[in-house]
Amino acid sequence: MKPPPFMYCDPESVDEAVALKSEYGNDSLVLAGGQSLLPMLTMRLARPEALIDINKIGDLQKIERRADILEVGAGVRQYELEDHPLVGELVPLLPEATGHIGHIENRHRGTVGGSLAHADSAAELPCTAVALEATVVVQGPSGTRTIMAQDFFQGWMTTALEPEEVLVAIRYPVTPWTAGHGFVEVARRVGDLALAGAAAVVNLDEDGRFTSVSVGVLGISDTTVRASAVESALIGEAPTEENIARVAEEIVPSVTSGDDLHATRAYRRHLASVVVSRAITAAVARAHERSNGK
Amino acid sequence: MTTSTAAKYGTARRTVTMHVNGRDVTREVSTRTTLADFLRDELDLVSVHLGCEHGECGCCNVLFDGHSVRSCLMLAVQGDGHAVETVESLSVDPTELHPIQESFAEEQGLQCGFCTPAMVLRTKEIIETGHEMTDAEVRHEISGILCRCTGYQNIVNAVQSAGAKLRGEAAADGAAGGRS
Ligand SMILES: Cc1cc2nc3c(=O)[nH]c(=O)nc-3n(C[C@@H](O)[C@H](O)[C@H](O)COP(=O)(O)OP(=O)(O)OC[C@H]3O[C@@H](n4cnc5c(N)ncnc54)[C@H](O)[C@@H]3O)c2cc1C
Ligand code: FES
Ligand code: FES
Numbered sequence: 001m002k003p004p005p006f007m008y009c010d011p012e013s014v015d016e017a018v019a020l021k022s023e024y025g026n027d028s029l030v031l032a033g034g035q036s037l038l039p040m041l042t043m044r045l046a047r048p049e050a051l052i053d054i055n056k057i058g059d060l061q062k063i064e065r066r067a068d069i070l071e072v073g074a075g076v077r078q079y080e081l082e083d084h085p086l087v088g089e090l091v092p093l094l095p096e097a098t099g100h101i102g103h104i105e106n107r108h109r110g111t112v113g114g115s116l117a118h119a120d121s122a123a124e125l126p127c128t129a130v131a132l133e134a135t136v137v138v139q140g141p142s143g144t145r146t147i148m149a150q151d152f153f154q155g156w157m158t159t160a161l162e163p164e165e166v167l168v169a170i171r172y173p174v175t176p177w178t179a180g181h182g183f184v185e186v187a188r189r190v191g192d193l194a195l196a197g198a199a200a201v202v203n204l205d206e207d208g209r210f211t212s213v214s215v216g217v218l219g220i221s222d223t224t225v226r227a228s229a230v231e232s233a234l235i236g237e238a239p240t241e242e243n244i245a246r247v248a249e250e251i252v253p254s255v256t257s258g259d260d261l262h263a264t265r266a267y268r269r270h271l272a273s274v275v276v277s278r279a280i281t282a283a284v285a286r287a288h289e290r291s292n293g294k
Numbered sequence: 295m296t297t298s299t300a301a302k303y304g305t306a307r308r309t310v311t312m313h314v315n316g317r318d319v320t321r322e323v324s325t326r327t328t329l330a331d332f333l334r335d336e337l338d339l340v341s342v343h344l345g346c347e348h349g350e351c352g353c354c355n356v357l358f359d360g361h362s363v364r365s366c367l368m369l370a371v372q373g374d375g376h377a378v379e380t381v382e383s384l385s386v387d388p389t390e391l392h393p394i395q396e397s398f399a400e401e402q403g404l405q406c407g408f409c410t411p412a413m414v415l416r417t418k419e420i421i422e423t424g425h426e427m428t429d430a431e432v433r434h435e436i437s438g439i440l441c442r443c444t445g446y447q448n449i450v451n452a453v454q455s456a457g458a459k460l461r462g463e464a465a466a467d468g469a470a471g472g473r474s
Contacts (some may be wrong), residue, residue, distance in 0.1 A: 002326070002331075002368075003328070004326070005326055006305060006326060007299075007304055007306075007325075008303065008308070008325035008369070008371060009299070009302075009303040010303075010371070020299065031369075034367045034368060034369075035364075036350075038328070038349070038366070038367040038369075039348035039349055039367070039369070042328075042347055042348055042366075043348065050299075050303075053369075053371075053372065055372060074303060077302055078363075102438075103352070103435075103438025104300060104362065104435070104438060105352060105355055105362045105363055105364050105436060105438045105442060106349065106364070108361040108362060108363050108365065109363050109364070109368070112404075123340070188448045189437075189438055190434065190437050202430040230448050241428070277450070278353070
């Protein structure tokens, strides 16, 4: 249970990190919070020639508002999303979902970029990124490019990151203050990866009907799933308990996970519609609170 | 490997200076040594217990710049220039226990003691928030550390008793004009 030897590099700028990434490509790995990578090293599941520690790069640790965007640097620690006043005010779904990542000891080190790059299909941050229609910013030898979160996650622990690229930031559209958000997950114990979970953001019109619904679902497939069928079926509907529960069933065909140690496929199919319906219900309650507080 | 990269990073050992339990220590370490192994093997801080070595059990928790972290999921080189606190900073003398350690003894918040240093440090971190915590809140806050022995109730009692003691001391200090 000891990491294999590697060349340890601790650059102080993004440019240098990218230069190292382009020099070593697939033979190198970025070390961010280490909460997933260190176990992979100690279990010898990863044997990079070069380890590129990005913890000294101050530019990756910023949280900034730019017009209608909240930009969060890849190196921002997960617990900062829970505590940072700007995050709670501008994208309130984030602190709520982040509190479900592992335990506080993991969130003290784990980073936003690390969770996205690791792309575990049961992880909270990829799911919120998809539901919030966030954009991932990556930098490679020829400059930066942006990728919609939905396209960034490509499969089981697979992303659109090229071997010579570093994830530098994520851009979240600021949530309108009239919108409601909800995050619900079911895990066997607090801190465990969820069996299934959902993040929802909704907007209602003056008559209280859905004008927009955005839902990301975790734990049910190789990657976070956007619940498009649920979303489109709800537009124009009244947010009643029956409507939400009925339409939430539309997520069931998207459940592709089979039986595993933690849950059967049948149970996950059941759970998927439950978490979707609960997350939307929570989001509706929030939207009502906001409009009543006007 | 280009010669410039090799010249800059191509060595398997590094000298690090870490502020550990209130004093600066400088050592040469292998870059692949974890912080947990460094604290145990180089500095003899054997309160840092290794259970799982992959982030699950929490027995290796230390305070890193004041925040609890898994020391098995960090490299010793990453501690360069940072402050680390292990339970040895509270007291190594069994006749002069820190109020938190005293509470764990009084409430029988331990059996085999394997998880105890991590629990004591986590207690220090959470009672610094200064407010009284319900059983459920304490359970949530310590949930990152696995105890195989106690069933947790006595640990919950110990955390609450330590919190009450330390809040009492802070209040008494305040009443006495903020003496330190
Ligand atoms: C006990 C435990 C419980 C956990 N529970 C959960 C949970 O419930 N939910 C959850 O989501 N996660 C959970 N995790 C994992 C979470 O804590 C990690 O933080 C996260 O998966 C990875 O983030 P990191 O910053 O630690 O990245 P690292 O571990 O440092 O890196 C992870 C991967 O991403 C790559 N990478 C990291 N940053 C970049 C970058 N900027 N550019 C390019 N590549 C990069 C690395 O090379 C590596 O392949 C848990 C971990 C533990 C140990
Ligand atoms: S030994 Fe570090 S968490 Fe178990
Ligand atoms: S006292 Fe034995 S593991 Fe907690």
